[in-house]
Amino acid sequence: MSTTPTTPTPAESAESAESAEPSEPSEPSEPSEPEHPNRSPEFALSFDSVAAQYATSRPGYPPQLFAEVEELAGRPLAGATAVDVGAGTGIATRLLRDRGAHVIAVEPGPGMGAQLRAALPDTPLVRAVGDALPLAAASADFVTYAQAFHWTDPARSVPEALRVLRPGGALALWWNFPDPDVPWAAAQEARLKSRLPGYHAHGGPAVAAHTVEAVAPGLSPLHRCLRWTRRIPLDVHLAHLGSRSYFAQLGPERAAPVLADERDHLRAVFPDGVVEEAYALDVTVVRSPGRTRQRPTARAGDRMP
Secondary structure, eight states, rough: EEEEEEOOOOOOOOOOTTTBBBOOOOOOOOOOOOOSSOSSHHGGGGGGGGGGHHHHHHHOOOHHHHHHHHHHHTTTSTTTTEEEESOTTTTHHHHHHTTTTTTEOOOHHHHHHHHHHHHTSOOOEEEOOOTOOOOOOOEEEEEEEEEEEGSSSSHHHHHHHHEEEHHHHHHEEEEEEOTTHHHHHHHHHHHHHHOOOOOOOOOTHHHHHHHHHHHHHOOOEEEHHHEEEEEEEEHHHHHHTTTTTHHHHHHHHHHHHHHHHHHHHHHOTTSSSSEEEEEEEEEEEOOOOOSSOOOOOTTTTOOOO
């Protein structure tokens, strides 16, 4: 795995931890217009049908991501209470824990939650969504969304995160996206967009920052982008594709010919059967109002309104 920093540019029973006890969520505001064209229960919960596949084929995140989150947040993850919303099968949950954070996982899907519980049995798991967190106010140092924030209604989820965060805490949002500067990845994205109903592409490198600013004026989101790669067998790459929501929503029979065509295309690019996936990893961090911490060193392209 290689990582290159670049500039600019959401189980069944609820458990609680001493540092973030469940409480009634705050009264939600009126929902905003969906930013995600398929933000619906059917799409969001479609991952349950491919939960095991998701757990074994999805990419993780490079260590540099967590270094960036810590720098932008102005505090370390070690010893912090982190609420990982849309935790899925626990890919980011595990990495946050390994970084020294005390993690509470929040996941609405029973299938995905079951995978997380099996992998991380000692991690508290709450079945809920980011739009209504059943956690006490001012009970966490970080609220994180790994590959999940786009399933929420920001007009609800951002205020909820800010409610749960302690003064000076941080909301951190990040996504792996196929690197658009890599020709084979860009070509694959174009093919999938043309064939798959419900396909969603990344809305631009600063979309999360703009979204947070729109629903919580006065905050100052910071955005950075990392680029990294991983080498995996072709079959794992195809399983990764099949774990995406729009493939899961299609069902195995309708997804099979699309995946077969992708196999043919990729064999031409990677004749040895090993795919080098290239990612642009977008990360946005916004600090909750509260005590002042030292701001991170500004880099060219950082958004610091």
